[in-house]
Amino acid sequence: MSVPVGVARPEVAAPPDGGPVPAIEVRDLHKRYGELEAVAGISFSVAPRETFGFLGPNGAGKSTTISMLCTLVRPSSGSARVAGFDAVAAPAEVRRRIGLVFQDTTLDDYLTAKENLRFHAELYGVPGSIVEDRIRQVLTMVELWDRRDHIVRTFSGGMKRRLEIARGLLHSPRVLFLDEPTIGLDPQTRSHIWAYIRELKRREEITIFMTTHYMDEAEFCDRIAIIDHGRVVAMGTPEELKASVGRDRVQIRTDDAEAAILALRERFEIEATVSEEMVTFHVPGGEQFVPQLFAGLGVPIRSVSVARPTLDDVFMTYTGRTIRDAEASTGDQMRSLPFVRAHRGR
């Protein structure tokens, strides 16, 4: 399939100054649910063809933001423009230009894969003459063409997610929203889904906006915004963010972790933590620090490893806690918010 079948896409609205239209432009967006401020004033802009990741623990405000961008939830204040249209003032224009893959499945279990896609095509006005070609194209991409006439109820979780991705692309959206596209999937299926997403970026001119709380997945994004308690705490390319941490992670194994921590504090003024017998701390220029460490620690070191900062370290630097701790404290409280109830029937 060399020439992709394209759906004639609705044009994006041109900005008054004639500059390039950001795929997404958010200014000081807020969403309050009574006392709780789920989204507390966020601003960012996503360029066309960019893959932009929203990274944060469960309950940080990721899904609320995505719901506002998709016109499903009304912002309390601030503005959101998608493909050049205001999400509040012109929701229909926005909807025509976006594709959505939700956290929870939104397929009709009693219909076949193809029937689900046909339903979607008709709902979005994909011209009848190209529907069948387009369905074949997207189903082939997610390797479900063989299963096209099977009832969706018989699909595994990973297959359903793939079908949803295919459906989200069917009407050639300008912006594809992926809300936790790999949540609840096994590692193998997760890496498969990512292979499809990369393939998709190669084939289609599309902007991808995704949320995730998997640090390793955020690495695939061109840019990331780290969100915590409804605020963007850091934004940039994964490399920029990691560089901004400015320190490498050093882990050492010794016979006496307590003594090592004490020695680090007294001789190097470094605060370290211990877990599973590994003493971990952060220093700028980790590799250069290792010789000093051996010379000056005074506690025998059995092994040492130096690592560049990960997005986990980035999160830690900007929020003071790990994403895992953040999830433990926030729990799933956000999931019982009104907008979720309204659509999921809680």
Add this chain to the structure above:
Amino acid sequence: MTASVAPVAGVHIAAGTWREDLRGVRVVWKRELLRFFRSRIRIVTSLAQPVLFLFILGTGLSPLVQGGEGSNFDFRTFMFPGVIAMTVLFTAIFSAVSIVWDREFGFLREMLVAPVRRGALVLGKCLGGATVATLQGVIMLALAGLVHVPYAPLLLLTLVAEMALTAFALTAFGVLLASRMQQVESFQVVMQFFVLPMFFLSGAVFPLSRLPGWLQVLTRLDPLTYAVDPMRRAVFAYVSPPASIQLVLDPGITWGGWRLPVLLEVAIVAVLGVLMLVTAVTQFSRAD
């Protein structure tokens, strides 16, 4: 809230056209039919109940209500329009309330984020439910001969038209209920507090004559009463029973002694249906 939409207008070809809405209506309607024909078990099981009512309850009650004077009018002929209304009632409500399942399993969201007005989706759902309920009623109609109701084309046509109108009004009512239902479990509540009372008070299984005052009032408050009576009148016009029987079994609906004409009864059902539809559309169009 947010300002400045001005510069973007006019770039795209007309927004929110009726053509788009029509597409929404059609696709939702089609899905109802697709699901109906797919679940043959549902078709069969929803026939079981009316068949039980007609042939077991109807046959069992027959000796009690024989008109005497050697007439052998079949009580089941009386029950037939009621049982058809019952089929339509249950199928329509079930079809409408499936929205709650769609919400539970997420599919509702796929529809709600589409570039189609909510009103179009609701209308599609109502038409789909109405079509399915009418089809189910038509299947029951096939049994007419077994209870001495003639297969007269005009009678069948009248009944189908009345069923379709009833089915539409009931689906709209069901969709309205579903808009307020947050969980699948509420379906039981709908059955116990809406559907069954509506069925029993409608005159589907017993005649509306010689009722105690309180019950008479309740039956007149039941909207389904105004759907059952036109069907019964249509049937009785073709079976021409003895006058004494006609008086007891087909008394029509009276408001303080005045017997309502069929046209008014039909109009009541139609107006209620439209009201339900409008309210349901408003419910679903509310922004979050």
